Amino acid sequence: MVTFLILVCSLLFIVCFILCSGMVKTNRQLDTICDVLADVKDGNLNRRILAQKAGKIREICYGINEIVEIMQNRIIEQKISEQSYKRLMTGLSHDVKTPLASLIGYLEAIDGRMVKEEKRDRYVNIALMKAIQLKDFTNALFEWVKLDAKEKVFHFQKLDIVELTRTIILDWLNVFEKKEITYEFQIPETECSMFLDKISYERIINNLFQNIVVHSDADKMKLDMEISDEKVCIDITDWGTGIEEGKLPFIFERLYRCDEARAMEGNGLGLAIVKELLAAHHASIYVESMEGEFTRFKIVFFKNSNKQLQNE
């Protein structure tokens, strides 16, 4: 009888002990949570709760940690975006100020009659070119801003991408020949209907060709179009100066120019606009390059995602 009682007592004791220690642990954990929350409220977003006990309390801890981390991430994103906005502004102001200053310089020279008759015509020509440059840049900038704010209106129609590409290419044959660039075009014979915004698509191809003509110093270029069941791939390759490996990840960013010295022609918005236009078509662009050898831009249209454009 006695042993039985002793056994029962010790069992009860053990149960009590376990329950008590459980309560103490929970209390301690709740204290920690309170401490951390107070610290986070004060602005220290780096605090995390270390969850000890398994169970609902742990889920609460994880939840709080996640929320704090999300808050922190948002602030970081905001900081980054502010910084890149600042950079954009500085870059833009430079891009406007430089040609404008140059333009004014030439016009002042003409106005002040400091220029001899023969040179005057030439100066007027240059001034006109610079003005046009400025206009082009401003247009591109507005286009970019609209794209960025997702305000641009696209008119998607069902078009034959093959035929459209052929048409665009025809316009460029002359230019390539004048610049002594040998060209090769591999375009399938079959039709392929996709939902495209005609102007945007022309813009994309024109932009890439423009880059080849103006920036790449290439003597040879090639356009490959491959159509499969799931996608349409367009490879545009030039064998020219190529792009430095370190700069490759950044070329699609606004205002990026590979050759900082050549501020004259083109502007850094071109590739960024191309990327945004393609994104609107649910397509992607990749770049591959070896400095001094070649540059290849690869555009991929996904047929499935493209079909969805019909509904938009």
Added chain:
Amino acid sequence: MLKCILAEFMKVKRKKFVLGTLLAAWILPVPLTIIVVKAKLSFDILFMFAIEFGFFLILPIVLGIIASSSINVEYDNQTFKNMLSISISKGMMLWAKIIFLIFMSFLYGIGAMVSVIIGGVVLGDYASVLSKLGMAVLLSFMVALSILPVYIVTVLAAKKHIIPTVFTIAYTIVCFISSLKLVRLPLPLTTVFRWALPHISNNSRFINTAGNGRISEWIVTLPYCIGTIVLMSVVSIGLTTVILNNREV
């Protein structure tokens, strides 16, 4: 604390020594049973053999090696500093290792006993299974506590692995021989044996405890046994903690 004990179990993963001896403890009684059958001895003899050799010779050695290696693994791999940075004190680690040792002792002891009983069942000769199991539990606990002095030697030996192993073996053998020779050594292992003897050899025809005067003088009561073990345990744990804390990590 529970986490620390769980961690001790996780640390033992893939340690062949532990797995090997555990398996041996669970399986060896089977051939032993067969031998006993061949020799036409009773189940009780088998039981006594198992206890004497298993619990008082092999178990302490195995436990001693596990104990010393659990301390040495922290020194060798410099994991103490990781633990201390998590606010797990060396004292808490020691307690976790001791409780782990006791658990392991249970695993060995109960497993071996179950094996013996199965052997007995096969033999068709078994009796008072529950009390035997109870005895196994109790003995496992006591032997584990008796082996605690090994910790003192381990922390003193400062990373030399051989010393605690040698100590364990020497300690066990000395106690074993002294129990055979009925010497009154105050060591805990011997004390346990002195208490356990009458309980494990009830129907033995070989040892008649009541009649034999010398043996009955040698036997100790439960309180005496518990007292010695507790004393030794407290001293061991205390000393080990002090030495551990004083030694730089």
Added chain:
Amino acid sequence: MEYLVKTNGLTKKYETQTVIKNVNLHVKPGTIYGLLGRNGAGKTTIMKMMLGLTKITEGSITLFGKSLCDGNKRKIYPRIGSIIEAPGFYPNLTGTENLKIFSMLRGTVSRDEVKKALEIVGLPYKDKKLYSNYSLGMKQRLGIANAIMHDPELLILDEPINGLDPIGIVEIREFLEKLCKERGKTIIISSHILSEIDLIADDIGIINNGYLIEESSVQKLRDKNQKYILFRVSDSSRASMLIEQKFGIKQYKVEDEAILKVYQTNIVETNIINRFLMENEIDVFETRICNDSLEDYFKKITGGEGIA
């Protein structure tokens, strides 16, 4: 909080010698603090004292604005991640199992913190390789993973790039910079490799023989660091003699047959020196204005050969 970590008269004595003598460190929150010193100068001991791995003989340490004492260690240490000396892990377990043990003991910050940490350092998750088979670089990475797993506010790293290959060093450097600049975490890092510290640290503390002999921001050091003009010439000894005679420049150093460093930069303009040398038939191939590197500075104030 002005300083996240502050030590006050920190001293550590062993029986026969005093290894850390009256060190007063100041680490500002959200910065990277580089602890520099030769082997055995005491950097690791200071870090150990901060983490409670070694008893403090005299002085005190203040972490997160609270003085370190046994009572509040439990609340402070979860906010710190560290790697001290060689990483300590169990060789019979895989990397993931090791991290799981430590994360269980420490407490977890998110459901998959082990996986995320391993991803950051570039180690595979739940693979079969045992720690004993890890290369030195992998061991170090696992140590770093253990330190960052619980997203601590303060990192105390003792030679974290030890054993990493050059790409690994860059990866860790960029990662640490991101942690500090983006998330505002504080990092105390000790290293032998002065050039790495130079790249990454905001403030520097130089330990020599247990004394903190200098503590300042990297920017101030750079400004203070002696500026010199480096001339690469055809005959540096003759060049040095000529300019001493002509301009009275006495503070210069001839490094080898071609390099001449002139430390008095304000006596005469560089172009005049160039022209003078050329007129005297000494070819000048290169002229540069330089600062002493952190390594040169370190050598100077520790009066030694730099990091051995």
